[in-house]
Amino acid sequence: xxxxxxxxxxxxxxxxxxxxxxxxxxxxxxxxxxxxxxxxxxxxxxxxxxxxxxxxxxxxxxxxxxxxxxxxxxxxxxxxxxxxxxxxxxxxxxxxxxxxxxxxxxxxxxxxxxxxxxx
Amino acid sequence: xxxxxxxxxxxxxxxxxxxxxxxxxxxxxxxxxxxxxxxxxxxxxxxxxxxxxxxxxxxxxxxxxxxxxxxxxxxxxxxxxxxxxxxxxxxxxxxxxxxxxxxxxxxxxx
Numbered sequence: 603x604x605x606x607x608x609x610x611x612x613x614x615x616x617x618x619x620x621x622x623x624x625x626x627x628x629x630x631x632x633x634x635x636x637x638x639x640x641x642x643x644x645x646x647x648x649x650x651x652x653x654x655x656x657x658x659x660x661x662x663x664x665x666x667x668x669x670x671x672x673x674x675x676x677x678x679x680x681x682x683x684x685x686x687x688x689x690x691x692x693x694x695x696x697x698x699x700x701x702x703x704x705x706x707x708x709x710x711x712x713x714x715x716x717x718x719x720x721x
Numbered sequence: 722x723x724x725x726x727x728x729x730x731x732x733x734x735x736x737x738x739x740x741x742x743x744x745x746x747x748x749x750x751x752x753x754x755x756x757x758x759x760x761x762x763x764x765x766x767x768x769x770x771x772x773x774x775x776x777x778x779x780x781x782x783x784x785x786x787x788x789x790x791x792x793x794x795x796x797x798x799x800x801x802x803x804x805x806x807x808x809x810x811x812x813x814x815x816x817x818x819x820x821x822x823x824x825x826x827x828x829x830x831x
Contacts, residue, residue, distance in 0.1 A: 637820070639822075646724070646808075646810060646822060646823070646824055646825035647759075647761065647767065647810050647812075647822045647825065648724075648822060649812070649819065649820040649821055649822055652818075652819070652820070659818075661817065661818040661819050662819070663722060663819055663821075664722055664819075697766075705772070706753075706755035706757070706772070706773065706814050707755075707757040707769055707772040707773075707812070708757070708759070708767070708769065708812070709769075710766075711766035711767060712766075713766070714766075
């Protein structure tokens with residue numbers, strides 16, 4: 603059973619950075635693409651980025667180019683999302699999501715990590 | 722990349738059919754048959770309802786169906802049931818190798 607276990611809630615000040623982790627289990631770690639999706643309060647789902655299964659390619663939504671970094675640690679089976687230069691508009695629940703390569707849909711979702719940006 | 726356009730809300734009585742549209746461009750919806758639909762209830766992970774425009778995953782009731790014409794994809798719920806209430810989002814692969822969600826539609830069963 604695929605499981606994506608995310609880190610806990612974060613509270614950050616404007617201008618700071620946040621790192622959210624996503625620990626994977628139940629599948630071969632290097633066999634799945636990982637996406638990051640967020641949902642701001644009262645807003646819809648927003649796709650942010652994808653790291654391909656082999657760790658070789660990253661694609662970002664244009665609005666996050668330059669301030670978002672995705673990394674992974676294969677030894678601990680953990681994916682990371684780092685978002686910099688936070689503003690109140692980044693207050694949202696952040697989800698990691700898996701995709702089987704060439705499926706083009708989202709398979710399994712983490713439970714979500716609330717991030718609050720407030721002065 | 723702008724969000725795909727969905728109606729903010731759609732409602733219907735039990736047993737009726739409703740259609741949710743999802744309009745994009747030739748760089749996303751119109752250019753690829755990689756449109757998927759998700760039902761999202763508060764506090765839960767979104768549930769995949771349709772992928773590749775019209776394929777229904779196992780476990781999804783056959784009253785859910787998908788189609789596409791040009792730059793617009795559609796999700797039809799036939800025989801609406803109370804448990805179908807929730808927010809529905811379309812998603813498409815794009816020519817830039819990225820993905821984009823729709824603006825979301827709140828489905829209400831009257």
